[in-house]
Amino acid sequence: MTTDNHFAQETVPRDDLLLEKFLPYRLSVLSNRVSNAIAQAYGTRFELTIPAWRVMAILGRFPDLSAADLVEQTAMDKVAISRAVSSLFKNDYISRSEDPSDRRRQVLNLTELGREVYERIVPLAQQYENDLMSSLSPEERQQLDSIIEKLMGRAQAWAERGLID
Amino acid sequence: MTTDNHFAQETVPRDDLLLEKFLPYRLSVLSNRVSNAIAQAYGTRFELTIPAWRVMAILGRFPDLSAADLVEQTAMDKVAISRAVSSLFKNDYISRSEDPSDRRRQVLNLTELGREVYERIVPLAQQYENDLMSSLSPEERQQLDSIIEKLMGRAQAWAERGLID
């Protein structure tokens, strides 16, 4: 017990868990709703999965990255990146070119086709985001930004230092 | 185009998507980090998956629900509920009793064992939540609550009224 509870555990009136107020639960529901909606928008229009779209989003801004760089940037799994990359390659959305200075490494870039799709998706993505944000006041947006940052820090700490207790 | 943009689309300086600032992305990363950490805590201690734990959380507060009721309460998938229920049943954490007034329906409840586990997990769950919340000031908690509510409303609207555009 990390909190200093002055009451004996057993006799304290048991306050049940209100799932609908439980932050991890709410985050999960919210995130799933949002992701699913957007995934559907990408998917039906461009046959892109979310990981694939993320890869494109990064490559659109930072050319000449390797898969490993992408892993670092996105915090996504190695394998997920590999699969996304090879599917994007198959669709001719990105190019892989061998790095002469390290023949294990592949330098990735959007192809012309890839960039076209990218240019079309960015506004779509921003539209979704704007739509979400439009329900918030400027102050709230600011607050949300900083709150997410803090929560992320805490959750990150779990992963690094191990779980609570 | 729903916003009134006074500039010609093509000539506006293209502002790329900053994935690390893109709300849907950040929500997803945050939610996954949190869920995974907690899932691990439940899983290693009680062999509970997240859906299973959610079912218990609801049943702990509202006895005598059916699977369909759970679907409604949690917004989880029918199949996920079915699987969680049958695994919980197998572990003797919940009981299924046939509803005489409708023989398709099964009335679910925590068993004694189930309730014991429930009573032990609730504090654990709350500890995680407290730990997250401890990084926020009281005002921020309040803000977060209302912000989530608003975002949820917007995302909900997508599901109901169909996607943007």
Added chain:
DNA sequence: TAAAATTGGTTTCAAATGTAACCACTGCAG
């Protein structure tokens, strides 16, 4: 009161995902 349509719940099948093993290459220690 006999179809037809609905509802509660499970099963089946395919696709998505994660873990671990794996190859190919690099770089460094001896």
Added chain:
DNA sequence: CTGCAGTGGTTACATTTGAAACCAATTTTA
């Protein structure tokens, strides 16, 4: 140089997940 630890990336396999088909019981409706 050779050996071998570490890195970039893919493959294989087991597990999870979701969609749709499905069965059984119930309600509707004609």
